[in-house]
Structure formats: structure tokens, C-alpha cells
Amino acid sequence: MDELANIVLRFALYVDLLLLFGLPLFGLYNVNAALRFQPLLRGMALVGSLLSVAGLVLMTRAMSGETQLAALWPHLRMMLLETDVGLAWALRMTALIIVLFRPSGWIASIASAVALASLAWSGHGAMDEGALRFWHFLSDILHLLAAGAWLGAMLALLLMARLVDDTHIRRLAEAVKRFEWMGAVIVLTLTISGVVNYLFIVGPRLLPGSYGLLLAIKVLLFMAMLMLAALNRFHLGPLLERSLRDGQHLIAATALKRSLVVELVTALLVVALVAWLGTLSPEPG
Template sequence: MAELINILLRLALYGDLLLLFGVALFALYSGHASLRFSPLLRGLALLGALLSVAGLVLMTRAMSGETEFAALWPHLQMMLLETEVGLAWALRMLALMVVLIRPGWAIASIAGAVALASLAWSGHGAMDEGSLRFWHFLSDILHLLAAGAWLGAMLALVLLARGRVDEARIRLLTHAVKRFEWVGAAIVLTLSITGVVNYLFIVGPRLDDVLLGAYGMLLAIKVLLFAGMLVLAALNRFHLGPALERSIRDGQHVIAANALRRSVLLELGMALLIVALVAWLGTLSPDAG
């Protein structure tokens, strides 16, 4: 039961911080005054802080074996003051406080990136040493940031496509989709490269028995879902995006917006499944059977 709670907490925290950074970044590079995401960013920052507190308490309880708060408190202090995980946690909380106080796009993007990057210290990279540790952390952080940029953009596009659809909304949506095109290409390239690099860091240059275990099966499902997202992204880029532009001329606003929203919702759902798999994979060893 404790392991399931740990996985669910990791899933919620990963999803929250990925969206926090991604939505703020999307608002920044879209550069449109109509994108009012400040309440959403504040809500995500608050939720992220609460989940971080719960995660730290759960981790400390698991490591110390203590259940009473009075007995747990010294262990919490030691975790915060004497470990890298505690330092990363404190930095994350500071970044989330910044977003709560000043949820401007540029500030929230930087603070969201810091909060999201802090999750790397809870991953497999923390087990490495020396220069290998540095490069593994760098790859993990870039992977997290790219994933956050993709998830946040999808949520932002869904929010933009909902509600009353008129020509002004379609022009805003078309502009946002166009801005995302070059960002999306960089995201896919970064995710692909860092995904392979992280596999080599964690597993090494082998497939054989790894793919037959629980870790390998979950990783294979993750790769298949990522491939499915690439197909949907290509559909959005080469079909649904141009359809939005045509709808400005022919007046078929609702049809074009609904088609894009359905596609992006499906893509977002697949992305959240990948996040769930990542949360699970983070609790397993590559040699898990």
C-alpha cells in the first residue's frame, strides 16, 4: 500500500510541476496578452507545494520507520539539512513560493524550471558518482524540461480551444499553434536524445533480459505511447493547423477548433499515461523481474 501511495504521489507531483513549467513557458513564447494563465499557475504552484510536503514526509517515514510526528521531526530536519534531496526540496519550495507571489510568465517559467529540475534528485541519477553523475543529472533535467514544455503547451491549447469559438479566438489559436511548431521540433529532438542517453545511463547498451522484466515492459509501453504522440503531433502540424487557417476564410470555426481540441486532448491523455509510467519506473530497478 505504501508503495502505491508513493507512486501516486510521484505521479501527481510530476504532472503538476510539468504543467506548471510548460504552461508558463507556452504563455511566454506565445506572447499574447489574452493568455490569462496566472490563476492556473498559482493553483499549480500551491498544489505542487502541498504534494512536495507530503512526499518529503512519506519519504522520511519510509527511511526512518517512524510514524509519530514527534519522533519523525528530527529525521525530517536531518533530511532537509544534511542531504541533497533535502536541498533540492527546499529549492523547489522557494521556486513555488515565487510563482505564488509573482506568477508573471517570465518569472514563472524560470521558477517553474527550477522546481521541475529539482525532481532529478529523486531519480536514478542520484545513484551515480563523479562526472557520470553530472551528465546523468543534466540529461534528466533536459528530459524533464522538454516533457514539461510539451505537456504545458497541450493543456494551454485545450484551454484556448474551449468555450465560444469565433474568428478572434481562431486567430489566437492559429497564432499559438504556429508559435509552437518550432518549439515542438526542439522538444521532440531533446526528448529523443535524452531518452536514449538516460536508458544508457540506467541500463547500459543492452536489451536482452531487461525488456523481459517489469522495468523493460513499462519502458516499452512508454516508448509506444511516445510514438503515438508523435503521430498526433504530426497530424496537428500538417493537417489540423492548416485547417484552422482555412477556417478563417470559410467560416468553419467550430469544426476546426473541435477537431484540434479532440486531437490535443488525446495527445495530453497519452502524455499523462507516460508520466504515470515514469512515476512507476522511478521506483523500480532495471533488473526488476
């Protein structure tokens, strides 16, 4: 039961922090999107703080074996003051408080990036040492930031696609086109960092067992996301632009919205697998 709770908690925290970074970033390079993310970002910062507290308590309880709060407190204090995980947690909480009070502009983007990057200290990179540890953490952080940028863009485009009048559809078409260069950077970063992370964790070999199976499913889902992204980029996006000239944009906008929903659901499945993989050992046994 504790293992399931840990997976669910990790999934919720990952989704929250990925979107917390991706949404304000989308607003920075899509200034004409006319979306107000501030209330949503404040809510996400608050939820992220609560999930982080719950995660720290659950991790400390699992490591110490204590269940009573009074007996658990000394272990929590040691975790916070004497471990890298505790330092990363404190940095995340500070960043989330900043977003809570300043949920817009570059300040929100930088603070949310720090909060998201802190998740790397709960991954497999924490087991490495020396230079290998640094490069593994760097790869993990780049992977997280790229994933957050993609997830946030999908949600932002979906929010824009809710309104189907000419003005909002025109803004949606512009946003899809503007996302092209960012999408290329995201895909390249995710692919390279994903391969590097795999080599860091298991080396040039195939993994048997549950870890290998879940990792293979994750790769297949990522490939499905790439195909959906290509569909949006080369077909549905241009179709939406052409439909604006013809005044028949409702069908094109609906098709794009459906594709974005499928892409977002696929992305959430990938995040769920990442949360699960983080609780497993890559070593067979």
C-alpha cells in the first residue's frame, strides 16, 4: 500500500511541477496567447508544496520505519539538515513560495524551473558519485525541463482551443506555429537526455524484468507523442491556418483539439511510468 501511495504521490508531484514550469514558459514565447495563468499557477504552487511535504514524510517514514509523528520528527530533521534530498526539498519549497506570490513573468519561470529541477535529487542520479553524478544530474534536469515545456504547451494550447471565435482561433493558429521551433528543441533535448540517462543507469544493455518492460512501454508512448506532434505540425496546424482564410475553421479547430487531448493523455501516461520507474531498481533480481 505504501508503495502504491508513493507512486501516486510522485506522479501527482511530477505533473504539478511540470505544468508549473511549462505554462509560464509558454506565456513568455507566446505573448499574444492572451491566457491568464496566474490563478492556476498559484494553485499549482500550493498543491506542489503540500505534495512535497507529504512526499518528504512518506520517504522519511519508509527509511526510518517510524509511523508516529513524535518518533518521526528527529528523522525528518536529520533528512532536512543533513542530506542532499533535504537541501533540494528546501530549495523547492522556497521556489514554490516565490511562485505563490509572483506567478507571472520571468520570476515565475525561473522559480518553477528550480522547483522542477529539484526532482532530479529523488531520481537514480543521486546514487552516482563525483563527475558522473554531476553529468547525470545535468541530464536529468534537462530532461525534466524539456518535458515540462512540452506538457505545459499542450495544456496551454488546449485552453486556447476552447474558444472558437475568429480572434481566438487566429491566436491559436499563431501559437501552434510559434511552438514549432520550441517543439524541435524540446524533442531534441528529450531524445538526447533520455538516451544519456539510460546509459547512465543501465549502460549499453537491454534490461529484463519489470523495469525493462516499463521502460520499453515508455519509449513506445514517447514515439506515439512524436507522431501526434508531427501530425499537429505538418497537417492540423497548416489546416487551421487555411481554414481561417476560408472561414471554415470549426472542423479544423476541433480536430486539433482532439489531437492535443490524445497527446496530453499519452504524456500523462509517460509521467505515470516515470513515477513508477523511480521506485524500482534497474538491476535485475
